[in-house]
Amino acid sequence: MRNLFPSYVRVPVIFFTIFGLIEYFVDSGDEPAFLKYPVIMLFLLLILLVLIAIEGIVGSIENVLFQSLDEAGKERYLASKTKTPQFKALNNIYDKLKGKQKPIEEEHEIILDHNYDGIKELDNNLPPWWVWSFYISIVFAAVYLVRFHVIGTADFAAEELEKEYAQAKIEIEEYKKTAKNLVDVNTVTLLTDAADLKAGQSIFNANCVACHMADGGGGIGPNLTDNYWILGGGIKNVFHTISEGGRSGKGMISWKNDLKPIEMAQVASYVLSLEGTTPANPKEPEGDIWKPEGVDNVEVPEEVIETEVIEVETSTPAENND
Numbered sequence: 001m002r003n004l005f006p007s008y009v010r011v012p013v014i015f016f017t018i019f020g021l022i023e024y025f026v027d028s029g030d031e032p033a034f035l036k037y038p039v040i041m042l043f044l045l046l047i048l049l050v051l052i053a054i055e056g057i058v059g060s061i062e063n064v065l066f067q068s069l070d071e072a073g074k075e076r077y078l079a080s081k082t083k084t085p086q087f088k089a090l091n092n093i094y095d096k097l098k099g100k101q102k103p104i105e106e107e108h109e110i111i112l113d114h115n116y117d118g119i120k121e122l123d124n125n126l127p128p129w130w131v132w133s134f135y136i137s138i139v140f141a142a143v144y145l146v147r148f149h150v151i152g153t154a155d156f157a158a159e160e161l162e163k164e165y166a167q168a169k170i171e172i173e174e175y176k177k178t179a180k181n182l183v184d185v186n187t188v189t190l191l192t193d194a195a196d197l198k199a200g201q202s203i204f205n206a207n208c209v210a211c212h213m214a215d216g217g218g219g220i221g222p223n224l225t226d227n228y229w230i231l232g233g234g235i236k237n238v239f240h241t242i243s244e245g246g247r248s249g250k251g252m253i254s255w256k257n258d259l260k261p262i263e264m265a266q267v268a269s270y271v272l273s274l275e276g277t278t279p280a281n282p283k284e285p286e287g288d289i290w291k292p293e294g295v296d297n298v299e300v301p302e303e304v305i306e307t308e309v310i311e312v313e314t315s316t317p318a319e320n321n322d
């Protein structure tokens, strides 16, 4: 093997193998390990020097031994040095794959009579690898034909893709169910678990009390305990306000870079749990009374809604007369 690869190949190959192994096994984050830990750089340098030294020593030992040989020995040594390596097994495989082809010197025996403008046809044996690939492709084609076009049990690529998409959708839904962290403004729901609310409270205390007060009574920011909301109440709006921030210039920043989605859901749920409590120094209500979607606005008396409906009905026949 030593004779196969000269030292200028051997040394870099060994060196970079060690280098690669170190980079693979030493966990150094985004930076390469040898930059992060100078000691590794030093170690690699040492390895390189040792490799070069080994090459040098082995080379000179060989040289000394060579000088001590007699003439016949020297000749034998040189012959073994220049001998190209024999890959018997590989050659055998190659011969087998090639099959029994007429050597080029005997090709005149198998040339056919056909002559196309000087292009002649040679009736040589095909190599076995070629013949077998051909047979296998015939069998493949038959099986394919039956499966796809006769019984039709197999799916064409487009159908396969559709099925995979459907399956992926199911898996995404499953994953979303278990991955609380993936909540966004469309999927967020009011969390009522004591643990979630407690987590929400500590996030609130850490980030929000400066402007909203510990009891939510309000200061720089609006009162969070009344049912008046500037930017809309309900879990989705509150989540949206926390995630994207309030109206520009008012002081309520977007928190999505500081808080994880689940944390925003927790603190939003905590804020909503404050509704109806009585803070020490409540700020004046700001914004409008928030009513969740689908619930009739109780502020409007029932009769008003009815008269509106009647108005619509009376106007319909008038339109028909036109």
Ligand code: HEC
Binding pocket: 203, 204, 207, 208, 209, 210, 211, 212, 220, 221, 222, 224, 228, 229, 230, 231, 232, 233, 238, 241, 242, 246, 247, 248, 250, 251, 252, 253, 255, 267, 268, 271, 286, 287
């Ligand atoms: C620098 C002061 C400040 C901090 C800190 C702050 N807010 Fe606000 N917050 C405000 C202001 C000001 C508004 C009103 C925004 C507007 O009018 O558009 C507001 C509005 C809100 C609203 C909407 C209220 C409504 O009536 O629609 C919610 C909910 C809210 N903040 C929650 C939070 C939460 C939760 C935190 C902590 C993660 C927080 N805020 C941190 C100043 C702050």
